[in-house]
Amino acid sequence: MCKQGAAGTTEYDRRTRASCRAYPYTCTSGDTVSGRPGKLADARAFREGKAPIRERITCTPQEVRHATIRMIQVLASYGLSVEDCVRAEVVLAEVMNNVTEHAFRCRLPGFLSVSILRDGRSLCVTVEDNGAPMPGNCLPQGHPQDLTVDLGDLPEGGFGWYLIRELTEDLCYQRRNEVNLLTFRLTTAEEW
Amino acid sequence: MDFETRQSGGTLQIDVLASRIDAACAIQFKDRMRELCAGGPARVILNLQRVDFLDSSGLGAVVAAMKYLGCDRSMELAGLTPKVRKVFRLTRMDSVFTIHASVEEAFGNGSSVA
Numbered sequence: 010m011c012k013q014g015a016a017g018t019t020e021y022d023r024r025t026r027a028s029c030r031a032y033p034y035t036c037t038s039g040d041t042v043s044g045r046p047g048k049l050a051d052a053r054a055f056r057e058g059k060a061p062i063r064e065r066i067t068c069t070p071q072e073v074r075h076a077t078i079r080m081i082q083v084l085a086s087y088g089l090s091v092e093d094c095v096r097a098e099v100v101l102a103e104v105m106n107n108v109t110e111h112a113f114r115c116r117l118p119g120f121l122s123v124s125i126l127r128d129g130r131s132l133c134v135t136v137e138d139n140g141a142p143m144p145g146n147c148l149p150q151g152h153p154q155d156l157t158v159d160l161g162d163l164p165e166g167g168f169g170w171y172l173i174r175e176l177t178e179d180l181c182y183q184r185r186n187e188v189n190l191l192t193f194r195l196t197t198a199e200e201w
Numbered sequence: 202m203d204f205e206t207r208q209s210g211g212t213l214q215i216d217v218l219a220s221r222i223d224a225a226c227a228i229q230f231k232d233r234m235r236e237l238c239a240g241g242p243a244r245v246i247l248n249l250q251r252v253d254f255l256d257s258s259g260l261g262a263v264v265a266a267m268k269y270l271g272c273d274r275s276m277e278l279a280g281l282t283p284k285v286r287k288v289f290r291l292t293r294m295d296s297v298f299t300i301h302a303s304v305e306e307a308f309g310n311g312s313s314v315a
Contacts, residue, residue, distance in 0.1 A: 070225035095284050099291075102256045106224045156297055160272055165265050168257035168292045175291055 052087045056201075061126040068109040068119035068138070077102045080125065084132075090199040096176045097132065097195055103169045104136050104191065112140025112189060131178075132195040137188055148182045148191075202229045206237055213241045214304060216248040222259030230259065234266040243274045246307045250280030255288050267298070275299070279307045 054060035062083050066072040081098045089097070105121060113119030121138040143149075151170030156163065174180060177193040184190070203218040215237055222230055238245055247263070249255075255263070267276040277299040281289065289295040301307035 070223070074221065074223055074225045091283075095287055098254060098284065099256070099288060102223060102254075106256060106258065110224070153293065156293055160268055163264050163268060163297065165261035165268075166257070168260055172257060172288070172291055 055087055055127055058127045058129070061124040063122065063124050065120065065122040066105075068105075068113045068121055068140070070106065070109060073102065073105040073109055076105065076123070080123070084125070088201045089132075089197065090201060093195070093197045093199060093201075096198075100173055100176050100193075100195060101134070103173050104134075107169055107173075108136065108138045108140060108189070112138050112142075114141070128194075130197050130200070132197065134177075134193055134195060136191040139188055142184045142189060143182060146182075146184050148180065202226050202233055204233060204237060208242060209308070211242045212244045212246060212308070213238070214246045214248060216250070216304075217252050220251060221254045222249075222252055222262060223254065223256045224258040227258040227262040230262045231265050234262075235269055238266070238270060238274075245270060245274065245276045246279050246301075246304060247276060248279045248304045249282070249285055250304070252285055253282055255285045257288070257292075260288055260292060260294060264294070264297075277301060277307055279304045 051060070055062060062080060064076040064080055066076045077098060080101060081094050084097060085091075085094050101123065105123065108121045109119070112121075119138060119140045121136060121140075124135045126133045126135075149170040151172075151174045153171055154164045154167060173193075176195070178196055180191075180193040182189070182191050205216040205218060207214050215234070217230075219226065219230075247266070263278075270276050278289075279301040280303050281300060286295075289298070289300070
């Protein structure tokens with residue numbers, strides 16, 4: 010069974026929808042806007058949890074790189090600690106790369122949007138894309154890799170979901186109206 | 202993707218000059234590492250001092266480079282910056298590689314590490 014697929018049934022899901030209702034649905038298959046920098050909320054509105062940081066990109070590794078850098082620069086300028094920025098950077102890059110590599114494998118161009126809304130000590134992140142659904146409509150488990158193997162058998166992949174699961178809370182995947190919707194929280198280690 | 206190499210005795214030092222090893226350059230990184238390591242000394246030190254960020258694709262590319270060297274040669278890492286170190290630690294890949302704080306330390310301890 011897929012616990013992540015149990016949309017709309019958890020307290021987190023209700024809270025996420027309430028706190029993230031500022032996110033408009035922006036990622037449609039007919040959309041042609043591509044690769045522009047996201048509209049950035051000002052620092053005060055963001056810190057008060059009233060406006061999200063947003064990015065919307067075409068799904069290429071280069072766009073993922075640039076969007077990751079932009080979002081982390083904004084979060085840092087809004088006062089997020091270095092340690093929390095590191096966690097956010099790893100997670101955002103992994104999540105967006107996963108969409109780029111898997112959801113749009115056979116269909117280009119794809120688009121994805123990321124919204125980050127502050128909710129107290131958490132960053133409430135929503136990632137939407139119009140690519141293929143997760144296999145079985147379920148998130149990969151992301152088990153730690155077995156490293157007690159011969160050199161030639163060391164894994165060269167499969168680290169992404171493990172990192173995402175290690176660094177996030179309340180990870181939730183839904184497939185809704187041909188859209189992949191991934192939500193999670195990054196709980197900040199430090200007050201800010 | 203730029204690298205600098207220098208050879209000293211039985212050691213090849215490869216400095217990665219890029220600030221990120223991520224999905225956008227992981228394949229290029231793997232290809233270039235193969236070229237740089239081909240036919241070289243048994244010991245390779247990969248200096249990551251200037252690499253600010255490495256994602257899971259970049260990590261896989263570093264592992265692939267080590268595997269390419271095979272059992273008769275070794276690849277050690279040096280100069281991991283905080284984000285890079287965190288990814289190695291979280292994935293427990295820090296248990297697979299010999300990691301030096303700096304290139305200087307790698308050379309200073311050269312005779313004692315595998």
